Amino acid sequence: MREVAALAGVSLKTVSRVVNRESGVSADVVTRVERAVAQLDYRHNLAASNLRRGHGKTAMVGALLQDISNSFSSSLLRSLEDAARDRDVVIVAASLDEEPERERALVEGLVRRRVDGLLLMPATERHDYLADDLRSGLPIVFVDRRPNGVDTDSVTIDNARGSRLAVYHLVAHGHRRIAFLGDLPTIQTARNRLEGFEAAMRARHIPLDPSRVITSLRSPEDAEAAVSRLLASDEPPTAIFAARNSLAVGAIRALHRLGKAGQIALVGFDDFPLADIVDPPLTVIRQNVGAIGAEVAQRLFARIDGDTSPPRHVVLAPELVERGSGEIRP
Amino acid sequence: MREVAALAGVSLKTVSRVVNRESGVSADVVTRVERAVAQLDYRHNLAASNLRRGHGKTAMVGALLQDISNSFSSSLLRSLEDAARDRDVVIVAASLDEEPERERALVEGLVRRRVDGLLLMPATERHDYLADDLRSGLPIVFVDRRPNGVDTDSVTIDNARGSRLAVYHLVAHGHRRIAFLGDLPTIQTARNRLEGFEAAMRARHIPLDPSRVITSLRSPEDAEAAVSRLLASDEPPTAIFAARNSLAVGAIRALHRLGKAGQIALVGFDDFPLADIVDPPLTVIRQNVGAIGAEVAQRLFARIDGDTSPPRHVVLAPELVERGSGEIRP
DNA sequence: TCCCCGTTTGACAACGATGTCACGATCACG
DNA sequence: CGTGATCGTGACATCGTTGTCAAACGGGGA
Numbered sequence: 116m117r118e119v120a121a122l123a124g125v126s127l128k129t130v131s132r133v134v135n136r137e138s139g140v141s142a143d144v145v146t147r148v149e150r151a152v153a154q155l156d157y158r159h160n161l162a163a164s165n166l167r168r169g170h171g172k173t174a175m176v177g178a179l180l181q182d183i184s185n186s187f188s189s190s191l192l193r194s195l196e197d198a199a200r201d202r203d204v205v206i207v208a209a210s211l212d213e214e215p216e217r218e219r220a221l222v223e224g225l226v227r228r229r230v231d232g233l234l235l236m237p238a239t240e241r242h243d244y245l246a247d248d249l250r251s252g253l254p255i256v257f258v259d260r261r262p263n264g265v266d267t268d269s270v271t272i273d274n275a276r277g278s279r280l281a282v283y284h285l286v287a288h289g290h291r292r293i294a295f296l297g298d299l300p301t302i303q304t305a306r307n308r309l310e311g312f313e314a315a316m317r318a319r320h321i322p323l324d325p326s327r328v329i330t331s332l333r334s335p336e337d338a339e340a341a342v343s344r345l346l347a348s349d350e351p352p353t354a355i356f357a358a359r360n361s362l363a364v365g366a367i368r369a370l371h372r373l374g375k376a377g378q379i380a381l382v383g384f385d386d387f388p389l390a391d392i393v394d395p396p397l398t399v400i401r402q403n404v405g406a407i408g409a410e411v412a413q414r415l416f417a418r419i420d421g422d423t424s425p426p427r428h429v430v431l432a433p434e435l436v437e438r439g440s441g442e443i444r445p
Numbered sequence: 446m447r448e449v450a451a452l453a454g455v456s457l458k459t460v461s462r463v464v465n466r467e468s469g470v471s472a473d474v475v476t477r478v479e480r481a482v483a484q485l486d487y488r489h490n491l492a493a494s495n496l497r498r499g500h501g502k503t504a505m506v507g508a509l510l511q512d513i514s515n516s517f518s519s520s521l522l523r524s525l526e527d528a529a530r531d532r533d534v535v536i537v538a539a540s541l542d543e544e545p546e547r548e549r550a551l552v553e554g555l556v557r558r559r560v561d562g563l564l565l566m567p568a569t570e571r572h573d574y575l576a577d578d579l580r581s582g583l584p585i586v587f588v589d590r591r592p593n594g595v596d597t598d599s600v601t602i603d604n605a606r607g608s609r610l611a612v613y614h615l616v617a618h619g620h621r622r623i624a625f626l627g628d629l630p631t632i633q634t635a636r637n638r639l640e641g642f643e644a645a646m647r648a649r650h651i652p653l654d655p656s657r658v659i660t661s662l663r664s665p666e667d668a669e670a671a672v673s674r675l676l677a678s679d680e681p682p683t684a685i686f687a688a689r690n691s692l693a694v695g696a697i698r699a700l701h702r703l704g705k706a707g708q709i710a711l712v713g714f715d716d717f718p719l720a721d722i723v724d725p726p727l728t729v730i731r732q733n734v735g736a737i738g739a740e741v742a743q744r745l746f747a748r749i750d751g752d753t754s755p756p757r758h759v760v761l762a763p764e765l766v767e768r769g770s771g772e773i774r775p
Numbered sequence: 776t777c778c779c780c781g782t783t784t785g786a787c788a789a790c791g792a793t794g795t796c797a798c799g800a801t802c803a804c805g
Numbered sequence: 806c807g808t809g810a811t812c813g814t815g816a817c818a819t820c821g822t823t824g825t826c827a828a829a830c831g832g833g834g835a
Contacts, residue, residue, distance in 0.1 A: 116821060116822070117821085125784075125785085126784065126785045126786075127785085127786095127821090127822080127823090128784075128785060128786080128787095128822095128823075128824090129783090129784060129785075130822095131821095131822065131823055132784090132823095134822095135823085139782070139783060139784090140783075140784085141782090141783065141784090144783085144784085156577045156580070156581050158556055158557060158581075159557050159821095159822090160496075160557065160559065160820095160821055160822070161557040161558050161559070162492040162495065162496055162503070162558065162559060162821085162822095163496055163790090163820075163821035163822045163823090164821080164822055164823075165492065165790090165822090166490075166492055166493055166496060166789095166790050166791065166792090166820095166821080166822070166823095167789075167790050167821080167822045167823045167824080168790080168822085168823070168824085169789090169790060169823095169824095173492070175537070175558075182523070183513075183519055183522055183523050183526060183538075184516075184519045184520050184522070184523035185519075186514075186516070186519075189513055189514045189515075189516075189519040190514050192513050192514070192538070193512070193513050193514035193540065196513060196538075196539060196540055203554070205537050205539060205551075205554060205555070205558075206537065206538060206539065207505070207535050207536065207537050207538075208513075208522070208526075208536060208537075208538045209526065209535060209536065210523065210526055221535075224533070224535060225535070226488055227488060227489050227490065227491040228491050228492065228505075228535075229490065229491070229492060247486045250486070251486055251488075364718070364719060364722070367722045368721070368722060371722060387718075387719070388694070388717075389694060389717070389719045389723060391698070392694070392697045392698060392701060392723045392724065393719060393722045393723050393724065394722065394723065394724030394725075395724075446791060446792070447791085455814080455815085456814070456815045456816075457791095457792080457793090457815085457816095458792095458793075458794090458814075458815060458816080458817095459813090459814065459815075460792095461792065461793055462793095462813095462814090464792095465793085469812070469813060469814090470813070470814085471812090471813065471814090474813085474814085489791095489792085490790095490791055490792070491792095492791085492792095493790075493791035493792045493793090493820090494791080494792055494793075495792090495820090496790095496791080496792070496793095496819095496820050496821065496822090497791075497792045497793045497794080497819070497820050498792085498793070498794085498820080499793095499794095499819090499820055
C-alpha cells in the first residue's frame with residue numbers, strides 16, 4: 116500500500132479510501148491510484164484491515180462436521196454455504212471423524228482465527244470446554260447432537276422417534292425377529308437410536324434378543340460382516356433395522372451377496388441420494404437435511420447479527436419413507 | 446495481551462513468549478502468565494500474529510469446487526483435508542455451481558484473505574485473470590479441468606478416453622443405437638466427453654444420429670425427461686451412455702419408471718458410492734477420486750513448500766468397471 | 776478584497792502481535 | 806575479586822490498514 120501511495124503520489128490514507136470505495140476522492144486521484152494498484156499487483160489485506168477496524172468480523176464461519184465426504188455432512192455444509200453466500204461469508208470446513216481431540220484442536224484453531232461463528236456436529240461427549248468462548252460471545256450452533264454441559268442453540272432430530280417408526284412399521288408387517296445394526300454407543304445419536312429401538316420393542320412386547328443387537332459398527336464393511344453372521348445363525352432375523360445409512364449400505368451388500376435381497380426386510384436410518392433405485396428400493400427413516408441445514412444457518416447468522424435471545428433447541432421429526440425393502444413380510 | 450501482561454506483572458513480549466512456548470522463560474513467570482491468560486479468557490490472535498511475522502503463511506488453503514454436496518467434489522475436499530490435517534492447515538471451501546462470476550469473486554476473497562494456496566475446479570472458460578496472482582507466487586492447482594490462458598499445475602482425467610471405453614464396450618456387446626446424455630458443452634469436461642463419444646462412434650463406423658445426442662442436461666430430472674423422450678421415439682436406443690453420474694441416476698429412474706430396467710444397457714461416467722447396489726448394478730467409467738485428490742494435495746503442498754519446478758499436468762486414465770447394466774445386450 | 780465554508784487530502788496513532796537488541800542479574804573460572 | 810559468558814526480561818519499532826482530526830485548497834458571498 117505504501118508503494119502504491121508513492122507511485123500514485125498520494126498518501127496512504129488516500130489509497131485506503133480508494134480501495135474501500137469511500138466517497139470524497141477526486142476522480143483524477145482515483146484513476147491514478149487504481150492505475151498504481153494494477154501496476155504493482157497490489158492486493159488489499161483483509162486480515163490487516165479487520166485488525167485495524169477492530170469490530171472483529173472476519174466474514175468467516177467454521178463448520179466442523181463428522182465427515183465432509185459423507186452425504187449428510189456435505190449436504191449440511193451446502194445449506195450453510197447457501198446462506199453464507201448472500202452475506203459474503205466464507206466457510207472453513209473440517210471433518211472430525213468422531214475424534215474428540217481433533218474437535219478441540221480445530222475449535223481452538225478457528226477461535227484463534229476469529230471466525231464469526233461455529234457450526235458443530237460434535238465428536239466430544241461433554242462440551243464444557245466451550246464455555247469460555249460462548250461467554251465471550253462466539254455463536255455456536257450444534258447440529259445433529261445436543262450440547263452437554265453448556266447451553267447453546269442446537270438443531271437435532273428425534274432419533275428415538277425415528278427408531279420407533281421403524282420398529283412399529285416392521286412389526287406391523289409381521290416381523291418379530293428384528294435385528295439392530297448400530298454405530299458406537301458413545302455417539303449420542305447412535306445411543307438414542309439404540310434406546311429408541313429397545314423402547315419400541317418393549318412397547319410391542321417383543322423380547323430383546325441381545326444376539327440380534329449389534330453395535331459399534333463403523334463402516335459398511337462392518338455391517339456387511341455383521342449381517343452375514345446374523346443370517347448364519349440358528350434363528351436368523353426376518354428384518355433388519357440399520358441405524359445409519361452406511362450400515363444400511365453394508366446390509367444391502369450382504370443381502371445381495373447371500374442371495375437374500377428381497378427376502379429380508381430392511382429399514383435404514385438416514386436417506387441418501389440413490390436409496391430409491393437400489394434393489395429393492397430402500398425404505399428409510401428420513402431426516403430432512405435441507406430443513407436442518409436451513410434452520411442451522413438461520414440460527415447461526417441470527418446470532419452473528421446480534422440475536423441474544425435464550426438458546427433454542429429445535430428438534431425436528433424424522434419420517435418414514437416406504438420404498439419396498441421395509442414392506443417385505445417374513 | 447496487554448491486560449494479561451499487566452495482570453501477570455510482565456511485559457508484552459514475555460506474554461508473547463509464553464503463548465508461543467518459546468524457551469528461556471522461567472517456570473515461575475510461565476505459570477503466572479498462564480494463570481492470567483486463563484483468568485482473562487485471553488485468545489491469541491492468529492491474524493495479528495501472521496501480520497507481524499510477515500512470512501505470510503496463514504495456514505489456510507482455498508478449495509473452490511463445483512458443488513460441495515456432490516460426491517465427487519466432497520471426496521476431493523476430503524482428500525485435500527487429509528493432507529492438510531498433518532500440517533495444521535485449514536480449508537476454506539466453496540461451491541461454484543458453474544458460475545464464472547462466483548469463481549472470480551471467491552478467488553478475490555481468498556486472495557484478500559491471503560490463503561497459502563488454491564485448489565480450483567474452474568467454472569470459467571479462460572483463466573487469464575489469475576495471471577497476476579500466479580506471478581506473485583500464489584500456488585494454484587487445477588483439478589478436473591485444465592487451465593486455459595495461464596500455465597499452472599493441473600490434475601485431470603482423460604475424458605475422451607473414458608467415453609471411448611464406454612462406446613467400445615457397448616459396441617462390443619452388440620449395440621449400435623447408442624444415446625449420449627451430456628451436460629452443458631460449455632463445460633470443458635462435458636465437451637471432452639462428447640467429443641470422445643463422437644470420435645469413438647466414428648472409429649466404429651457408426652453414423653451419429655443427432656436425435657440421440659442430448660446435451661445441456663443439468664440435473665437428474667433433466668436426464669430422466671430426456672430418457673423418457675428417447676425411449677418414446679420410433680427407433681429407441683438400445684444403450685445409453687450417461688456422461689455424468691447425476692445423469693446416470695436420472696436415466697436409471699426413467700428406466701425404472703418405464704419398466705425398462707434391465708432391458709436397455711446403461712453406462713455411467715463417474716462412479717458413486719452405491720452404484721454396485723442399484724438395479725441393475727451400474728457399469729461405469731470410474732475416475733479414481735482418491736488418486737486424483739492425493740495427487741492434487743501433494744502438488745499443492747509441494748508448491749506451498751516452495752517447489753518452483755515447471756507446472757505439471759497430470760492426466761489420469763479412467764477405467765471401465767463392469768457391473769451388469771453395461772453388459773445388457775440389445 | 777476578505778472571510779467563511781465545503782471539499783479533498785494527509786499526518787498520526789492504533790489494532791494485536793513479535794523480531795531485534797540491549798539491559799541487568801547470575802554464574803563459573805582463574 | 807574481576808572478567809566474560811549465559812540467562813531472563815523488557816523497550817521499541819514494525820507488520821498493513823483505517824479512524825480521527827486538522828490542514829490546504831478553491832469558490833462564493835458580502
